Amino acid sequence: MSIRHGLLALLSRGPRYGYQLRVEFEASTGATWPLNIGQVYTTLSRMERDGLVEPGESDEQGRVVYTITAAGRAEMTRWFSTPVVQSDRPRDELVIKLAMAVAAKEVDVAEVIRGQRTATMRALQQLTRAKRAVTEGVGQRLVLDSMIFQAEAEQRWLDHCEAVLKEER
Amino acid sequence: MTVVRLTEVTRVHGEGAAAVHALKGVSLDVDAGELVAVMGPSGSGKSTLLNLAGGLDRPTSGSVHIDERDLAGVRDLAALRRRSVGYVFQDLNLITSLTAAENVMLPRELDGVRSRVAREEAMAVLTEIDVADLADRFPEELSGGQRQRVAIARALVGERRLLLADEPTGALDTRTGDEILRLLRARCDAGAAVLLVTHESRYAGWADRVVFLRDGMITDSTDASLVST
Numbered sequence A: 001m002s003i004r005h006g007l008l009a010l011l012s013r014g015p016r017y018g019y020q021l022r023v024e025f026e027a028s029t030g031a032t033w034p035l036n037i038g039q040v041y042t043t044l045s046r047m048e049r050d051g052l053v054e055p056g057e058s059d060e061q062g063r064v065v066y067t068i069t070a071a072g073r074a075e076m077t078r079w080f081s082t083p084v085v086q087s088d089r090p091r092d093e094l095v096i097k098l099a100m101a102v103a104a105k106e107v108d109v110a111e112v113i114r115g116q117r118t119a120t121m122r123a124l125q126q127l128t129r130a131k132r133a134v135t136e137g138v139g140q141r142l143v144l145d146s147m148i149f150q151a152e153a154e155q156r157w158l159d160h161c162e163a164v165l166k167e168e169r
Numbered sequence B: 001m002t003v004v005r006l007t008e009v010t011r012v013h014g015e016g017a018a019a020v021h022a023l024k025g026v027s028l029d030v031d032a033g034e035l036v037a038v039m040g041p042s043g044s045g046k047s048t049l050l051n052l053a054g055g056l057d058r059p060t061s062g063s064v065h066i067d068e069r070d071l072a073g074v075r076d077l078a079a080l081r082r083r084s085v086g087y088v089f090q091d092l093n094l095i096t097s098l099t100a101a102e103n104v105m106l107p108r109e110l111d112g113v114r115s116r117v118a119r120e121e122a123m124a125v126l127t128e129i130d131v132a133d134l135a136d137r138f139p140e141e142l143s144g145g146q147r148q149r150v151a152i153a154r155a156l157v158g159e160r161r162l163l164l165a166d167e168p169t170g171a172l173d174t175r176t177g178d179e180i181l182r183l184l185r186a187r188c189d190a191g192a193a194v195l196l197v198t199h200e201s202r203y204a205g206w207a208d209r210v211v212f213l214r215d216g217m218i219t220d221s222t223d224a225s226l227v228s229t
Helices: A003-011 A018-029 A037-049 A070-080 A093-104 A109-133 A138-168 B046-053 B077-084 B100-110 B115-128 B144-156 B174-189
Strands: A053-058 A064-068 B002-013 B020-031 B035-039 B061-066 B085-089 B162-166 B193-198 B209-214 B217-221
Touching (some): A003 A064, A003 A070, A018 A064, A037 A053, A064 A070, A109 A138, A109 B209, A109 B217, B002 B046, B002 B193, B020 B193, B035 B046, B035 B174, B046 B162, B100 B115, B100 B144, B115 B144, B144 B162, B144 B174
Parallel strands (some): B035 B193, B035 B209, B085 B162
Antiparallel strands (some): B002 B020
């Protein structure tokens, strides 16, 4: 996930302080990706170096307002028009764990699947409760929906593993 | 308060070598205000479980209680079902020649409630779930989601506090399916007991408790204390 592009998207709505960007970033994503203020300022200074944002004068409290530049807008447009590549995702521990459970022979794979399925279902229940609690903020709801779809895909895959392994035995 | 209780329920279809053990000793309680989801592949015994819980079928052994009444001692199961149990199925079970309101009125009229009173009750429940404006439409004039809402209204009309739902989101898109679960959830929060059978985990996620059924047995539950051993 690119913090830099997220900040550009927020700045496209108008100039912002660093702390404002942090609050808005979390509000937009439902606090799924908590940012610390240090990450925000480090990213902003790199973006300034790359000509994507421009800092204004600091006010009496030493706070600086950042404004998106034309190059920044172009970079944001490029980001939104480029699909995310599947292979950029990190390796999935669960997939490796199951493959290894099959390879290890002495491991009860069905038990690994059963335990994981119940744990993932509990996570799904929590996500659903969180979604019910979101009364406004379509962005937040869609982020939670994405996590719900991922958990659902994991459940389906676990069911599939169970069925395949049952046949193999 | 426990609305439906299954105790060590077994169900065998057929006899001898051809016997099929659909359920092998299942115990499950659903309390008022609770939404319990049963997940399992086809053939795991989900529908048998739901039919037994609603008195559509009788167990081979074990007992089923609805509102603390042992169904084994109930002679007129049909009357008890009409009064206490509401069903929502995947296949739309609305009668096409009746309007939405008339569909909802039907179980009450079968119970001998006067037409005018049945209509008032139907309108009350349709209003409660926000589809009063659809009362005079026929099923074919409704969307899939609207039809399922009417089916839920019919399942809830009168005094019924137990709702059994068999894949109620079947053919619906995920957004409409979520709306149906939101509605079932709201009915639970208002005091109904809901037993939901689904093979889709995203909908089971709305439940207070999820039990996993495999080959006629509960193999796991998100509430670990309830796993049968």
